[in-house]
Amino acid sequence: MNSLRVLYQMMRADFLERARRNSFLFTLGFAALMAYEASTGGIVLQLGGYRGVYNSAWIGGMMTLVSTSFLTLAGFYIVKNSVQRDETTRVGRVLATTPMSKPFYATAKTLSNFAVLAAMLAVLAAGGIALELLRGRQGQFAIGQLLAPFVWVGLPAMAVVAALAVLFEMLPVLRSGAGNVIYFFLWGGILGSGISSPRFDDLMGLNLIGQDMMHALKQVAPGYKGSFSLTIAGMHSPTKTFIWNGVDWTSGVILHRLIWVALAAVLTLLAALAFHRFDPAREPRRKKSDKPALSGMEGQAGGFASLPATAVKLTAPVASASGEGLARMVAAEFVLMLKGQRWWWLAGTVGMIAASLLVPNEPVREGFTLAAWLWPVLLWAQMGAREARHNTESLIFSARRSLYRQLPAVWMAGVLVALAVGAGMGVHLLLRGDWRELPAWVAGIVFVPALALVFGVWSGTSKPFEVLYTIWWYVGPLHHMRGLDFTGMAPAANSAWYYLLATAALLAACYLGRRRKMGYA
Amino acid sequence: MKLELENVGKRYGGKLWALRNFSLAIGPGVLGLLGPNGAGKTTLMNVVATITRASEGCVKWNGTDVRRRPDALRSLLGYLPQDFGVYPHLNAVEFLEYLAAVKGLDAASSRRRIQELLVLLNLADVRKRPLGQYSGGMRQRVGIAQALLNDPQLLIVDEPTAGLDPEERVRFRNLLAELSGDRIVILSTHIVSDVEATATDIVLIHQGALVAHAAPEELLAKAEGKVWECVVPSAALEATKKSYTISGTIRRSDGIHVRLVAEADSAPAAARPAAPTLEDAYLYHLACLRAGRAA
Numbered sequence: 001m002n003s004l005r006v007l008y009q010m011m012r013a014d015f016l017e018r019a020r021r022n023s024f025l026f027t028l029g030f031a032a033l034m035a036y037e038a039s040t041g042g043i044v045l046q047l048g049g050y051r052g053v054y055n056s057a058w059i060g061g062m063m064t065l066v067s068t069s070f071l072t073l074a075g076f077y078i079v080k081n082s083v084q085r086d087e088t089t090r091v092g093r094v095l096a097t098t099p100m101s102k103p104f105y106a107t108a109k110t111l112s113n114f115a116v117l118a119a120m121l122a123v124l125a126a127g128g129i130a131l132e133l134l135r136g137r138q139g140q141f142a143i144g145q146l147l148a149p150f151v152w153v154g155l156p157a158m159a160v161v162a163a164l165a166v167l168f169e170m171l172p173v174l175r176s177g178a179g180n181v182i183y184f185f186l187w188g189g190i191l192g193s194g195i196s197s198p199r200f201d202d203l204m205g206l207n208l209i210g211q212d213m214m215h216a217l218k219q220v221a222p223g224y225k226g227s228f229s230l231t232i233a234g235m236h237s238p239t240k241t242f243i244w245n246g247v248d249w250t251s252g253v254i255l256h257r258l259i260w261v262a263l264a265a266v267l268t269l270l271a272a273l274a275f276h277r278f279d280p281a282r283e284p285r286r287k288k289s290d291k292p293a294l295s296g297m298e299g300q301a302g303g304f305a306s307l308p309a310t311a312v313k314l315t316a317p318v319a320s321a322s323g324e325g326l327a328r329m330v331a332a333e334f335v336l337m338l339k340g341q342r343w344w345w346l347a348g349t350v351g352m353i354a355a356s357l358l359v360p361n362e363p364v365r366e367g368f369t370l371a372a373w374l375w376p377v378l379l380w381a382q383m384g385a386r387e388a389r390h391n392t393e394s395l396i397f398s399a400r401r402s403l404y405r406q407l408p409a410v411w412m413a414g415v416l417v418a419l420a421v422g423a424g425m426g427v428h429l430l431l432r433g434d435w436r437e438l439p440a441w442v443a444g445i446v447f448v449p450a451l452a453l454v455f456g457v458w459s460g461t462s463k464p465f466e467v468l469y470t471i472w473w474y475v476g477p478l479h480h481m482r483g484l485d486f487t488g489m490a491p492a493a494n495s496a497w498y499y500l501l502a503t504a505a506l507l508a509a510c511y512l513g514r515r516r517k518m519g520y521a
Numbered sequence: 522m523k524l525e526l527e528n529v530g531k532r533y534g535g536k537l538w539a540l541r542n543f544s545l546a547i548g549p550g551v552l553g554l555l556g557p558n559g560a561g562k563t564t565l566m567n568v569v570a571t572i573t574r575a576s577e578g579c580v581k582w583n584g585t586d587v588r589r590r591p592d593a594l595r596s597l598l599g600y601l602p603q604d605f606g607v608y609p610h611l612n613a614v615e616f617l618e619y620l621a622a623v624k625g626l627d628a629a630s631s632r633r634r635i636q637e638l639l640v641l642l643n644l645a646d647v648r649k650r651p652l653g654q655y656s657g658g659m660r661q662r663v664g665i666a667q668a669l670l671n672d673p674q675l676l677i678v679d680e681p682t683a684g685l686d687p688e689e690r691v692r693f694r695n696l697l698a699e700l701s702g703d704r705i706v707i708l709s710t711h712i713v714s715d716v717e718a719t720a721t722d723i724v725l726i727h728q729g730a731l732v733a734h735a736a737p738e739e740l741l742a743k744a745e746g747k748v749w750e751c752v753v754p755s756a757a758l759e760a761t762k763k764s765y766t767i768s769g770t771i772r773r774s775d776g777i778h779v780r781l782v783a784e785a786d787s788a789p790a791a792a793r794p795a796a797p798t799l800e801d802a803y804l805y806h807l808a809c810l811r812a813g814r815a816a
């Protein structure tokens with residue numbers, strides 16, 4: 001009983017800490033926006049040209065699929081910070097000195113994550129009820145039918161996401177920005193397998209609810225070919241309707257859904273195994289080769305008390321010429337971006353440059369070129385956020401003209417990184433004399449660092465860019481979606497001017513964001 | 522060289538005034554800022570260091586309004602914040618070169634100065650080690666080095682001896698005293714002995730307001746006849762603490778030797794007068810403020 005109380009208190013404190021931040025309102029706002037989009041046709045669930053009649057079952061099923069499809073992605077990034085918060089606030093070190101066990105800590109974090117995700121799910125469920133009351137009432141209002149998919153599909157999916165977020169935070173590589181990128185592809189895999197897997201084995205309930213809807217439609221529309229889609233801003237709104245009375249929630253179906261809760265428990269225990277109890281010797285940034293921290297009197301470096309007091313005679317500093325100063329600043333920011341990169345990252349960069357320049361096979365070379373656009377994502381993501389992350393803001397912001405020199409230098413260093421990693425493609429286009437694709441490539445080179453910088457400056461963290469850029473890269477360049485392909489590789493892409501203008505706007509936003517933060521210009 | 526603050530106020534969140542009607546004019550020398558936690562010392566330094574803009578009033582550097590032209594001060598400013606970070610993958614030289622570039626210093630002269638500062642602060646032997654491996658004291662010395670990079674005319678140091686061992690603290694005091702000859706140094710600390718050793722002027726802050734600006738000797742003079750020493754049995758210590766402002770206790774074989782601050786008419790009967798230290802004077806002023814009477 002006492003253990004349960006401790007667990008509850010830990011979960012409660014963590015949840016309240018999040019819920020009392022302004023960002024929590026944005027989180028709920030995001031959920032409300034999704035509910036609004038689903039209710040106004042911004043997000044459309046359709047089967048061929050059909051949609052269900054707006055009864056309780058259809059609204060519940062549709063809203064649940066919207067929730068599980070999008071919250072399993074966005075929700076993960078929203079909750080994947082609770083262990084990190086304990087580290088940065090140093091609360092973790094206090095917790096580490098208590099009798100709290102590792103499974104206890106991991107469980108409390110999973111439950112706290114789950115509470116946040118469940119709150120978002122509740123907003124969507126409330127949106128579903130509002131939709132039925134305002135727009136539906138086509139049939140009897142059955143609250144049980146409306147909420148059952150939220151409970152049996154939504155909550156187990158959120159439990160898995162909550163546990164995955166804790167597991168990612170506990171594992172050395174996955175806790176970093178690389179984990180954010182990897183999760184996106186994991187989510188894509190889960191989504192894909194959910195659509196194609198047997199009836200009960202999909203986390204998001206796409207197969208469970210979707211198959212049931214399809215079965216009901218086939219009964220009344222023999223011509224229906226079996227298509228099923230959940231799309232944002234559906235271009236072709238369905239015109240025909242059919243009646244779907246919901247999934248038959250038998251004990252077998254419910255048991256299958258509870259398997260996901262069991263999986264969440266297993267993931268939480270795995271996270272507990274990896275939990276290092278905030279041991280500074282196992283802090284994530286420390287490399288194996290790093291030596292322990294030096295004390296002031298250790299090694300060859302004594303405290304400066306050991307030096308005899310001498311008159312202070314130092315070289316008088318000289319202000320640098322403005323052009324030279326900016327060049328130095330860009331070089332310093334470039335070095336800073338690359339510092340701490342492992343050898344394999346640098347080797348991969350060289351490999352990508354060589355491959356995108358030398359590989360004769362066009363599709364293979366294109367693959368390397370595309371990869372080169374994603375490869376530096378973690379470097380770019382640090383731009384504008386590094387000062388907040390390392391608490392150097394007061395040192396940099398109190399320097400003369402830092403707004404006009406350091407900030408542009410960060411962007412230029414990001415452009416240099418883009419140029420370096422994408423050099424293979426650039427040289428290839430130059431050699432080919434491709435004057436149509438080259439401007440688009442240049443526009444992409446200046447656009448992406450500006451996008452990274454604006455996210456860093458305004459959010460103070462690297463996560464938003466890591467997530468948004470990965471999704472954008474997946475949708476735009478990888479799938480050659482016109483307008484969203486900033487690489488210039490999309491057939492008939494003619495978006496160079498568009499991206500150059502966007503770059504100018506983003507840089508202006510960076511300036512405003514930093515100026516606002518500094519208090520002074 | 523003159524720094525003036527005219528009716529400076531800083532408000533957070535629309536309601537809470539961390540600083541109010543703060544006026545001060547200072548010239549070269551070391552100004553010690555003393556005040557209890559939350560008095561507004563760090564806010565004051567953030568305002569002067571152009572980290573945050575004052576909600577009202579103005580800060581003038583040699584007659585120029587810093588609100589309008591912050592860069593006029595920034596190029597001459599060295600700032601060591603109470604809580605600052607470093608880039609853990611850079612070594613000391615790289616980090617200082619980076620900040621020299623941010624401060625707009627020329628490469629050749631700043632490179633020489635960095636080497637000299639590293640020697641001065643005894644970091645030369647570890648200059649190639651990543652800062653992530655530095656101890657708290659070493660990191661603090663890197664902070665001191667960055668504050669001195671541009672040979673500042675105004676040096677602001679907030680709790681500079683935090684993390685330094687006693688010897689390092691003494692050395693830093695000496696360094697500060699040597700540096701103060703032809704520049705303004707603003708030193709904020711909870712360690713009164715640091716201020717005692719270096720400050721030519723002292724400012725007392727309480728609840729965001731300036732309550733005293735005087736030379737150390739003047740503050741000491743006001744506490745003259747207000748400091749007492751007596752011996753009390755262990756059992757009576759708690760009662761003594763409740764009745765008086767205690768500035769120190771030492772346990773001896775005959776009981777506990779207590780040093781306390783009190784007006785002559787309320788001091789314990791057996792107490793002997795003692796010569797005040799700056800710490801006694803500070804406690805006396807705080808006690809007067811809390812009691813709502815003038816020191």
